[in-house]
Amino acid sequence: MAALRTQQSRQRDLLNVPVVGGFLRWKHARTSMQAVLLAVSALILYDGFWGPQLAPKNVAGVLPWVHWRGLVVLALLIAGNLFCMACPFMLPRRLAKKLFPANRPWPKVMRSKWLAIGVLLVFFWAYEAFDLWASPWLTAWVALTYFAAAFAIDGIFRGAAFCKYVCPIGQFHFVHSMVSPLEIKVRQPALCGSCTTKDCIKGRYSQAPKPQNDRSFREVESVQDSPNTMASGLTVEDHPHPGPLPQGRGDSFISERITRADSGEILGSQIERGHSGASRNPVDPDEPGKAVVPPADDTPSQAMRQVAAPAGLQLVQSGCELWLFQESKKGNMDCTFCLDCIQACPYDNVGIRLRAPTSEFRRLDTWRSGVGTLVKRTDVAALVIVLVFAAFVNAFGMVAPVYALEQWLANMLGVRNEPLVLGVVFMVGLVAVPFVLVTSAGWASRALVAGAEPLGATVTRYSFALIPIGFGMWLAHYGFHFFIGALTVIPVMQSFLVDFGIPILGDPRWELAAIVPESWLAPLELLLLELGMLVSLTVGYRIAKEQQRTAARAARALLPWAVLIVMLFFAGAWLMTQPMEMRGTILG
Amino acid sequence: MNRSIHDVVEVRACPTIAVVFALLGVLALIACGPRGQESGALDVTIISVAPDPATVGDAVLTLEIRDVDGNPIEGATIEVEGTMTHAGMQPVIVATEALGAGKYATRDFRFTMGGDWVIIVRATLADGTTVQQRVDLKGVQGEMKMDMKSKDSSQEGK
Numbered sequence: 087m088a089a090l091r092t093q094q095s096r097q098r099d100l101l102n103v104p105v106v107g108g109f110l111r112w113k114h115a116r117t118s119m120q121a122v123l124l125a126v127s128a129l130i131l132y133d134g135f136w137g138p139q140l141a142p143k144n145v146a147g148v149l150p151w152v153h154w155r156g157l158v159v160l161a162l163l164i165a166g167n168l169f170c171m172a173c174p175f176m177l178p179r180r181l182a183k184k185l186f187p188a189n190r191p192w193p194k195v196m197r198s199k200w201l202a203i204g205v206l207l208v209f210f211w212a213y214e215a216f217d218l219w220a221s222p223w224l225t226a227w228v229a230l231t232y233f234a235a236a237f238a239i240d241g242i243f244r245g246a247a248f249c250k251y252v253c254p255i256g257q258f259h260f261v262h263s264m265v266s267p268l269e270i271k272v273r274q275p276a277l278c279g280s281c282t283t284k285d286c287i288k289g290r291y292s293q294a295p296k297p298q299n300d301r302s303f304r305e306v307e308s309v310q311d312s313p314n315t316m317a318s319g320l321t322v323e324d325h326p327h328p329g330p331l332p333q334g335r336g337d338s339f340i341s342e343r344i345t346r347a348d349s350g351e352i353l354g355s356q357i358e359r360g361h362s363g364a365s366r367n368p369v370d371p372d373e374p375g376k377a378v379v380p381p382a383d384d385t386p387s388q389a390m391r392q393v394a395a396p397a398g399l400q401l402v403q404s405g406c407e408l409w410l411f412q413e414s415k416k417g418n419m420d421c422t423f424c425l426d427c428i429q430a431c432p433y434d435n436v437g438i439r440l441r442a443p444t445s446e447f448r449r450l451d452t453w454r455s456g457v458g459t460l461v462k463r464t465d466v467a468a469l470v471i472v473l474v475f476a477a478f479v480n481a482f483g484m485v486a487p488v489y490a491l492e493q494w495l496a497n498m499l500g501v502r503n504e505p506l507v508l509g510v511v512f513m514v515g516l517v518a519v520p521f522v523l524v525t526s527a528g529w530a531s532r533a534l535v536a537g538a539e540p541l542g543a544t545v546t547r548y549s550f551a552l553i554p555i556g557f558g559m560w561l562a563h564y565g566f567h568f569f570i571g572a573l574t575v576i577p578v579m580q581s582f583l584v585d586f587g588i589p590i591l592g593d594p595r596w597e598l599a600a601i602v603p604e605s606w607l608a609p610l611e612l613l614l615l616e617l618g619m620l621v622s623l624t625v626g627y628r629i630a631k632e633q634q635r636t637a638a639r640a641a642r643a644l645l646p647w648a649v650l651i652v653m654l655f656f657a658g659a660w661l662m663t664q665p666m667e668m669r670g671t672i673l674g
Numbered sequence: 675m676n677r678s679i680h681d682v683v684e685v686r687a688c689p690t691i692a693v694v695f696a697l698l699g700v701l702a703l704i705a706c707g708p709r710g711q712e713s714g715a716l717d718v719t720i721i722s723v724a725p726d727p728a729t730v731g732d733a734v735l736t737l738e739i740r741d742v743d744g745n746p747i748e749g750a751t752i753e754v755e756g757t758m759t760h761a762g763m764q765p766v767i768v769a770t771e772a773l774g775a776g777k778y779a780t781r782d783f784r785f786t787m788g789g790d791w792v793i794i795v796r797a798t799l800a801d802g803t804t805v806q807q808r809v810d811l812k813g814v815q816g817e818m819k820m821d822m823k824s825k826d827s828s829q830e831g832k
């Protein structure tokens with residue numbers, strides 16, 4: 087029976103699907119996908135800088151804004167974070183890792199999503215303020231900035247600092263892949279318990295001599311999280327790891343288990359190299375001599391990074407650079423689907439598993455490796471809220487009423503500066519309004535059940551229930567552009583080749599555009615938004631139910647959030663009925 | 675499971691090769707110079723748009739087309755493409771009717787969406803050469819909806 091269940095659970099694993107699975111297991115799978123996207127990026131850069139400056143006629147006007155945006159949200163819906171998996175920024179970045187030491191720890195104060203939230207806000211504003219969609223030249227600059235930033239940041243800092251703490255595209259994917267049907271996950275948890283090497287996080291080493299600039303991780307990274315986690319009943323205990331040591335891996339390993347004092351529940355374990363009997367506690371690189379006991383909300387993987395470079399060995403295969411330790415990884419937050427862990431695990435115990443898209447929102451208050459405890463991550467909640475509201479504000483940016491609003495605002499403020507006016511619109515729409523709405527909902531939710539939880543904690547907890555409705559809106563919007571414009575890439579490529587004197591695809595057929603009949607779009611968009619609402623309500627109820635004793639109390643706690651979710655649904659439905667209008671400047 | 679040092683070298687060389695190829699590709703393209711530049715051989719003026727102001731729905735654009743020396747272009751086949759500054763929309767491509775004296779009126783043109791339009795005039799001259807020129811037409815009054823319903827209703831209304 088158990089064997090049967092294992093069998094079945096193994097079947098629902100993308101790695102077991104013929105062809106696709108085989109490809110994904112290939113060690114150059116990711117690199118080859120990245121190489122394809124790098125070539126496409128090169129085309130975008132060239133055309134953006136040197137091609138015709140009319141978006142519909144330019145590769146940089148069409149591919150990023152119509153195809154890329156549409157395809158990534160569809161990929162998130164039917165699979166997972168496929169863009170990060172094939173991310174072209176990662177190739178130059180890997181080069182940077184070779185060229186530069188890349189050994190600095192990411193500054194402690196910045197180990198959160200706050201910086202990325204700032205970058206996202208700037209991006210959403212710049213998109214409208216400078217009409218990025220209308221300028222292939224600016225689009226190319228944005229892409230180039232991305233390459234440069236990933237190269238520079240990861241050339242200086244260790245691990246995947248850019249992905250985890252900076253990249254706005256990554257944050258968009260991390261948040262929305264929480265509702266994706268695939269998750270990189272351990273196949274048989276019991277096997278991890280008996281694993282002594284933890285290659286999935288530590289990486290795999292060969293006997294080859296170590297190169298000069300080996301950037302093996304030696305120090306602790308910790309995500310910003312609740313500072314009082316040690317006081318919350320969590321303890322770290324040491325015990326020798328059972329089982330034989332694999333050959334060629336040097337000294338003995340000590341593993342630590344983080345257990346919850348009250349329940350004895352194991353939240354995660356960490357392993358450390360007992361190298362020549364030195365201190366077993368990770369040493370803070372910035373404050374030598376000061377031993378750091380990682381807070382329980384910190385990731386064990388981070389602690390392992392410190393000790394993961396066996397002397398004289400060379401890293402053959404990275405472990406997770408996002409500091410997600412498979413054994414206690416839960417969900418898709420911060421996972422780039424890079425497959426490093428799959429390549430690294432010597433027991434083939436990591437899979438790309440099918441799951442219920444709502445399963446990630448179960449037990450938000452358990453500790454997750456590399457992420458910590460989500461209900462304590464105010465920064466993650468803020469990221470979620472900004473992205474949810476951005477879905478609506480971004481769509482609002484392309485319907486007629488936005489111009490009336492801009493005009494009115496400009497008159498009221500007495501300014502003719504469009505970026506300034508839009509700055510006000512975005513600060514209100516992405517910061518002020520969401521803040522008022524979620525705090526009101528949180529306050530009402532607490533009042534209705536006379537809850538004792540602090541307001542911030544309630545807001546953080548329930549903010550995750552907003553992800554599906556926000557995702558529904560992103561899907562409706564970007565899906566719309568993709569479905570009515572998918573074929574526009576054909577004439578653009580035809581004209582590209584014609585301009586280079588190689589008209590092998592024929593003359594451009596500019597009339598090509600939609601990929602589905604236009605009459606399908608309205609029902610499809612509404613369906614996506616409705617689905618988003620239903621999943622949001624379901625997730626919201628689950629969250630409430632886990633915290634409240636009875637169904638009645640859960641319903642009451644959920645009520646204000648349900649109102650907010652339904653309000654967002656109607657806002658989205660209203661947006662869809664508004665006349666669409668694409669204008670550059672309207673002021674001055 | 676057995677990986678040799680050769681695998682290591684291969685893994686590490688992979689991104690480098692890809693990056694180098696991408697850079698070479700961009701350099702090769704840059705060496706070819708810019709593409710799709712306006713030929714600039716025409717002087718196009720939109721002398722009227724009906725209805726005025728331009729609004730989503732059926733419209734007639736009347737254009738005056740001259741060569742660089744200011745002589746009206748006669749006997750040319752003129753195709754007009756209306757598109758937007760936003761990618762991903764189906765352009766409106768129509769033929770024109772010659773009105774004489776270098777003036778041409780579009781046939782069956784329609785603005786499908788509000789916002790900034792770009793009118794591309796493609797002329798096949800009497801001697802068979804083709805030239806094209808772009809003119810901007812900003813601020814067409816909006817009506818089309820994201821769900822596309824209004825397009826049908828505006829048709830029914832007429």
Ligand code: SF4
Pocket residue numbers: 169170171173174175176236248249250253254255256257259422
């Ligand atoms: S998070 Fe990393 S992998 Fe994902 S898009 Fe950003 S740079 Fe690429």
Ligand code: SF4
Pocket residue numbers: 270405406407408409410415420421422423424425426427428
């Ligand atoms: S190595 Fe980390 S980021 Fe990459 S797929 Fe595995 S868990 Fe995700």
Ligand SMILES: [Cu+2]
Pocket residue numbers: 481484563567
């Ligand atoms: Cu849009």
